[in-house]
Amino acid sequence: MNHSEERAQAWREVLxxxxxxxxxxxxxxxHMPELDAEYRSHSRLEEVNLGLTAEMAMQEAKRCxxxxxxxxxxxxxxxxxxxxxxxxxxxxxxxxAAKALKETSALPAVCGRVCPQEKQCxxxxxxxxxxxxxxxxxxxxxxxxxxxxxxGNISVPTVAPANNIKIAAVGSGPAGLAxxxxxxxxxxxxxxxxxxxxxxxxxKYGIPEFRLPNDIVDVEIQNLQAMGVHFVTNCVVGKTxxxxxxxxxxxxxxxxxSGAGLPRFMNIKGENLVGVMSSNxxxxxxxxxxxxxxxxxxxxxxxxxxxxxxxxxxxxxxVRTARRLGAERAIIVYRRSEEEMPxxxxxxxxxxxxxxxxxxxxxxxxxxxxxxxxxxxxxxxxMKLGEPDxxxxxxxxxxxxxTELIEVDEVVVSVGVSPNPLIPQSVEGLEVTKWGTVxxxxxxxxxxxxxxxxxxxxxxxGATVILAMGDGRKAAAAMDEWIKK
Amino acid sequence: MNKIISKEYFSANVIKFEVEAPLIAxxxxxxxxxxxxxxxxxERIPLTIADADLQKGTITLVVQKMGVSSTKLCALEVGDYIxxxxxPLGRATHIEKFGTVVCACGGVGTAPMMPxxxxxxxxxxxxxxxxxxxxxxxxxxxxxxxVNSDEVIVMTDDGSYGTKGLVTNGIxxxxxxxxxxxxxxxxxxxxxxxxxxxTKKYEVPTLASLNTIMVDGTGMCGACRxxxxxxxxxxxxxxxxxxxxxxDFDEMLMxxxxxxxxxxxEMANFSKQ
Numbered sequence: 001m002n003h004s005e006e007r008a009q010a011w012r013e014v015l016x017x018x019x020x021x022x023x024x025x026x027x028x029x030x031h032m033p034e035l036d037a038e039y040r041s042h043s044r045l046e047e048v049n050l051g052l053t054a055e056m057a058m059q060e061a062k063r064c065x066x067x068x069x070x071x072x073x074x075x076x077x078x079x080x081x082x083x084x085x086x087x088x089x090x091x092x093x094x095x096x097a098a099k100a101l102k103e104t105s106a107l108p109a110v111c112g113r114v115c116p117q118e119k120q121c122x123x124x125x126x127x128x129x130x131x132x133x134x135x136x137x138x139x140x141x142x143x144x145x146x147x148x149x150x151x152g153n154i155s156v157p158t159v160a161p162a163n164n165i166k167i168a169a170v171g172s173g174p175a176g177l178a179x180x181x182x183x184x185x186x187x188x189x190x191x192x193x194x195x196x197x198x199x200x201x202x203x204k205y206g207i208p209e210f211r212l213p214n215d216i217v218d219v220e221i222q223n224l225q226a227m228g229v230h231f232v233t234n235c236v237v238g239k240t241x242x243x244x245x246x247x248x249x250x251x252x253x254x255x256x257x258s259g260a261g262l263p264r265f266m267n268i269k270g271e272n273l274v275g276v277m278s279s280n281x282x283x284x285x286x287x288x289x290x291x292x293x294x295x296x297x298x299x300x301x302x303x304x305x306x307x308x309x310x311x312x313x314x315x316x317x318x319v320r321t322a323r324r325l326g327a328e329r330a331i332i333v334y335r336r337s338e339e340e341m342p343x344x345x346x347x348x349x350x351x352x353x354x355x356x357x358x359x360x361x362x363x364x365x366x367x368x369x370x371x372x373x374x375x376x377x378x379x380x381x382x383m384k385l386g387e388p389d390x391x392x393x394x395x396x397x398x399x400x401x402x403t404e405l406i407e408v409d410e411v412v413v414s415v416g417v418s419p420n421p422l423i424p425q426s427v428e429g430l431e432v433t434k435w436g437t438v439x440x441x442x443x444x445x446x447x448x449x450x451x452x453x454x455x456x457x458x459x460x461x462g463a464t465v466i467l468a469m470g471d472g473r474k475a476a477a478a479m480d481e482w483i484k485k
Numbered sequence: 486m487n488k489i490i491s492k493e494y495f496s497a498n499v500i501k502f503e504v505e506a507p508l509i510a511x512x513x514x515x516x517x518x519x520x521x522x523x524x525x526x527x528e529r530i531p532l533t534i535a536d537a538d539l540q541k542g543t544i545t546l547v548v549q550k551m552g553v554s555s556t557k558l559c560a561l562e563v564g565d566y567i568x569x570x571x572x573p574l575g576r577a578t579h580i581e582k583f584g585t586v587v588c589a590c591g592g593v594g595t596a597p598m599m600p601x602x603x604x605x606x607x608x609x610x611x612x613x614x615x616x617x618x619x620x621x622x623x624x625x626x627x628x629x630x631x632v633n634s635d636e637v638i639v640m641t642d643d644g645s646y647g648t649k650g651l652v653t654n655g656i657x658x659x660x661x662x663x664x665x666x667x668x669x670x671x672x673x674x675x676x677x678x679x680x681x682x683x684t685k686k687y688e689v690p691t692l693a694s695l696n697t698i699m700v701d702g703t704g705m706c707g708a709c710r711x712x713x714x715x716x717x718x719x720x721x722x723x724x725x726x727x728x729x730x731x732x733d734f735d736e737m738l739m740x741x742x743x744x745x746x747x748x749x750x751e752m753a754n755f756s757k758q
Contacts, residue, residue, distance in 0.1 A: 195703045197522060197529075197569040205701075234571040236703060240508050262719055263707040272710060272717065272736055274743035281706035289700065290526060297528035297553050298700070299747040373739035421704050421722050 112142025173201020303410025
């Protein structure tokens with residue numbers, strides 16, 4: 001059924017008529033319960049957001065007007081039938097709500113936590129036009145997915161009869177998992193190859209547990225396994241096995257979602273001092289390798305004065321991690337002002353509550369170390385805002401001669417990543433941009449090598465979980481069509 | 486996969502493993518490395534592949550007991566499995582006919598030099614291998630090296646075997662008697678630094694295989710970065726071999742020591758258990 005047929009169902013009509021639109025819009029938006037800020041700033045693993053209760057979720061769901069033309073759906077990169085899952089929550093059918101989510105999203109519990117809903121579905125909500133706060137679609141999504149998981153009644157999406165066609169995904173991050181889920185539903189035999197020893201990509205190595213617990217990712221992966229998806233860890237396509245090996249082995253399509261690669265640095269003096277590292281390294285040590293756990297063999301610096309360079313979500317994840325590992329002073333250093341920060345508002349708010357210092361309009365120009373080569377200070381250039389640049393944001397301009405020297409014992413550089421170089425290095429005929437991203441047809445995600453489709457950070461250079469998932473879904477639909485031809 | 490097929494002690498602290506890894510055995514070339522992790526909470530450490538047997542589907546690793554992770558690996562016995570192993574990683578050694586090549590290796594650096602010596606020989610080079618160690622019992626793989634080398638020069642610090650002196654004395658003796666077209670060096674960073682200084686003086690092009698700290702080893706974390714000719718390079722994807730004369734070995738040594746205090750503490754705790 002499509003959206004309007006779903007909307008015409010008797011129960012939806014009854015629900016809509018049960019309450020006036022004015023009454024619905026007058027309900028204030030729900031507040032997500034959170035752990036106490038002081039307590040959580042020392043708790044490495046406990047999730048900050050606690051989730052809605054059933055009462056809160058049902059009340060929030062009432063706010064949704066069940067529009068005939070739900071603009072929220074246009075804001076969703078994977079096209080979730082938002083009103084259907086929200087209205088199922090309103091009538092108390094939480095498992096039905098979860099089912100509706102899983103028809104389009106392979107990872108609802110993940111998306112409910114890490115999607116920037118305020119820039120997507122919620123930004124298109126009709127309430128905003130009436131000067132009211134948007135329906136908390138993200139919180140509701142998380143509620144439905146969590147309810148289903150905790151109920152023990154996890155539904156496995158219906159899978160079409162096996163067509164015995166083998167296809168591969170390279171990388172088990174959000175793009176690879178979304179692709180695998182859709183292809184399994186279509187009846188394909190799906191094998192996901194992962195270079196690391198854990199499945200989940202950035203969901204495991206990048207996003208900290210206080211924002212996205214690992215066991216929640218694992219449940220979503222188990223769900224894919226229940227649908228018949230196979231996972232192979234410790235296998236680098238392009239190194240351990242080649243694309244040609246896969247073709248010889250009977251794979252009819254390959255989706256490359258190998259994700260982020262080399263971290264970017266700023267090429268300033270002292271950047272290779274001990275104690276200066278990329279956010280990829282810092283977060284991988286703490287998240288994937290569990291380095292802060294005394295049982296782990298992987299070491300990590302637990303700095304007391306930690307500076308994180310950058311203003312994105314990864315920078316927020318890093319600085320909040322540093323605080324949790326015992327930093328007395330944890331600072332965000334960002335060259336523009338807070339208004340231009342790419343991080344989610346919620347992350348900035350949480351970081352501030354946890355006692356993070358924000359040094360906006362500052363940019364590091366040098367790191368200084370001691371005789372052992374450990375970083376001890378950083379020299380910051382003070383900036384001001386100038387004219388808007390190509391990104392439309394006001395560009396940071398140096399204030400000549402105005403610098404500040406700050407004491408630090410650890411610096412985490414979080415100014416972006418380049419795409420993973422392994423696949424572009426190892427596949428002949430692949431068209432690659434000067435930034436190292438793989439060139440694909442935007443409608444089909446197909447590359448210059450017909451058997452290879454690609455999506456996520458290897459194509460976008462750096463994006464969000466949900467955009468990567470959207471690529472995975474698009475590639476799955478297009479590859480299915482291409483194979484059937 | 487990753488089952489240990491054989492274990493041989495070269496010395497009390499240097500152990501050779503043959504590990505079942507048919508896919509890696511098939512795709513590896515001289516110069517490649519693997520990332521290895523022992524136990525669920527183990528650390529990922531890079532190890533250069535010393536040899537491979539396509540028939541048996543195995544690769545050979547030579548490990549020196551140093552810290553917690555290498556000690557845990559060395560404690561594994563025949564029939565045990567290495568929890569996680571991935572590879573082959575890095576760029577393979579560039580092999581062509583250079584002419585006369587000196588392969589200078591120290592300690593366990595001898596193991597990853599083996600496939601390079603074999604490949605250079607097969608490409609028609611005259612290969613002179615310099616094996617160096619503190620004393621006789623630490624000289625490894627001498628017989629295997631003799632198979633593919635035109636000449637093997639053994640150097641020991643204490644003179645207990647071969648010629649008394651450092652690896653650099655061995656290299657210099659060759660440079661003084663004939664034209665050397667290339668030098669390849671693998672060993673402790675401090676050794677490679679002095680090899681590089683020597684060959685720079687004589688203007689002999691030199692490749693060094695760097696063994697930096699890595700976390701993922703697949704081009705993601707940047708822990709392995711080194712300055713080469715003033716530019717930051719990543720050993721895991723740009724290396725592990727670089728023009729030694731351009732490598733900032735002092736910075737590399739500094740970065741290698743970055744976790745020394747934490748490692749010492751962890752090793753003390755581990756030894757207590």
